Amino acid sequence: MARPLNSRRYQDFDMDNTAQLADAVNAAIAVGKTIVPKGGGSKSHYRVELAESVTIDTSNHEGIVHYHPDELVVRVRAGTKISTLNAVLAESGQYLPAEPPDYDGLATIGGAIASGLSGSGRPYWGGLKDYVLGIKLILPSGEVANFGGDVMKNVAGYDLSRLQVGAMGSLGLILDIALKILPKPLLVKYFNVHCRREDAVSMLANFGQMPGLTGLKYFDSQILVRLSGSAEAVAQAEHLLPVERAPANITDFQKGAIDQLQPSQQLWRWDGQPAAPLEQPGLVAMDWGGALRWLDADSSQLKSVDSSQMTFVKTGSLPRPHLQTRQDGVGRLQNRIKAALDPEGHFIDYPALRLYS
């Protein structure tokens, strides 16, 4: 049976606004305005101002629909803050391994799902979509639908729940999400290792995929390492680290994450092979063992980089660059899916985020 949790804590933020959100969606459909779903607003930099649009705020649709720690499943309303969800899970010694960035407490789980952002554990524990079991949403027709479920294994119907992860709100308004969660690792340790920028890629590659390694980043002339698991596994992994390692803490480890970076020009993400040479201009940080790189650069500097690896995040002092959506066969299929699921275009389109030429 489920371990009883402090029930007062649940009630503090238990607000089911399904009816109001459905009314808002249907009202927008009736007047032909494009619907822009919004959570905590932490990632509003992805958006371009649209004429004739209406923003529907989900941040007051919050709370835990149900949580069964023994079953490793939680269902949470979209407007719930990631920090709140993390606190509830921590009470039972559990966590969401996908670690979506929480933007100093601003980000909601619905927004994290829509933008598909995963934390440093991505190469080791999987990404946000790997922990999604089911999603209830208001479809572009204004009707409520439930895909997936509250169980670990479920192959009934196409996976329209995981399709919402990273869909940027283009396929409907997410109401609530069932997530797989896991027991927290028994022990987590952080280390910093000094490293020159030009050596960073080869040094990250040297760590490879050693057991117990659950985070490997580069920021500000430091390799940031996270080890987690049982005491035995962490101790074994620690022995494999370079001797010049320095003990660090979680704050050190979180440096150089997407919600910490403020670009002076434009912030871009590069996704590719972890061992790819460091040829990208303006590198400020690396994550996922080198498979994810954050660049502070002007779009004109990025012409030499494969455009299919570069995604725009946000701008600093420079204007937003001219961006495009994907134009290849996969991009055309993605467009057909959007058109099939939202034939009248009631929801915003997937944003243009790349410099395809």
Added chain:
Amino acid sequence: MMNPAWREALRRIEDLELIEDPVRRKVYESDGLTALAQIPPLVALPSTRAALQALLQLCHAHNVPVVARGAGTGLSGGATPLAEGLLVSLAKFKQILSVDQARMTARVEPGVTNLAISEAVADLGLFYAPDPSSQIACTIGGNVAENSGGVHCLKYGLTLHNVCGLTLLLANGEPLEIGGEGLWEDGLDLLSVMHGSEGLLGIIVEVIVKLRPQPEAVNVLMAGFDSVEAAANAVSDVIRAGVLPAGLEMMDQLAIQAAEDFVAAGYPRDAAALLLCELDGTSEEVARTCAEVTSVLKRAGATSVERASDAVARARLWQGRKAAFPAVGRLAPDYYCMDGTIPRRHLAAVLAAITEKSDQYGLRVANVFHAGDGNLHPLILYDVNDRDQFHRAEAFGADILNICLDYGGTITGEHGVGLEKIDQMCRQFDSVELGAFHALKSAFDPTGLLNPGKAIPTLNRCAEFGAMHVHGAPSKFSTLPRF
């Protein structure tokens, strides 16, 4: 249309073997769901991607439906041939194309068997984690199409958690590469959608799988319990202790006895339920967690706990579980394997409801259960030659799926919908949700040529079946006990 012009053009495609002889076609009449058989009018075995592409273009031009098939081990009729359509076997695509040791991935063709991947990388100290019971025969292409599970899903995930890239051909032959190099892709996530799409969205021609380091140590604990409820509570206690076992399986008394009669695995015959718990990790870690879990199991009322620490003893304990289906198969001429998943807290209630139905239909049922993830495999015993028993078994199976739905579960955890559970789809999903599935299908395959009639029922079919699910209607809970 499968007209002579189409057939003639098909014969001209290079690297394409056609089976026209009726005796040889009979081999392909069903998948693992043998009760549904249909000899295909024609079978095609392409041996190159170009041949498969030419075949699809030709079928598309002539409006001929195509059913793709791997090893045919599926249990829900996903690969059952059509009376008017082409059956395409991917059996000739069986190369492991490359293994990247540093990145721990392998590029494989769809006809490679699940087990062959792990065998090919064993010398590198790696393995491919999902292990459906049919792993010796089932192919990776079929695993992706069904999003196959196995006994290690709780810790290592389903097929979709262990695949990072796919190449597929759409119904019109257009090739697409999804995922692959990076860990993030621009636009909608098609990789997840392809998993479990049962051959309706595209034909998979290449798979990039993730590999994992073999654990340093693996132990298995076996515990007997004198009630199913005590065993179910023990599962919760193990999870609550913060342990994530690699596998956590339960069997009921009939399954235990059948397995013991069949392979003499050393199971406690008098136990009402048995748990198998596999723990892996470093040697010290496994030694400690084994001790922890042993005391958790004893506190939860285990009547016996046995530990297998070497490969031989471990294989013996697993053998009974892995052979459970054929073992139960010895108890009756036929058995019907169900695949519902439920929230585990309802296990005792669901098993009680199944027992009640078993009495009502006069058919015995053995239960094998992926306890860690709530996936039930009730095996209904019957004799297919007795038509009345056959119909009772079908009705009993449908009732079990409805019970799973009533307790917040799903009609299929890992075997797929195929033809078998298509009517129950009408109960799990309403017309809005089914409409969204059909919309997605139309984006991939606008003329509906890939595996038509499977996985997703038409709204007409649901209306005729008379069981369209209506959200919040009291009939949804018709099988829950009322007081």
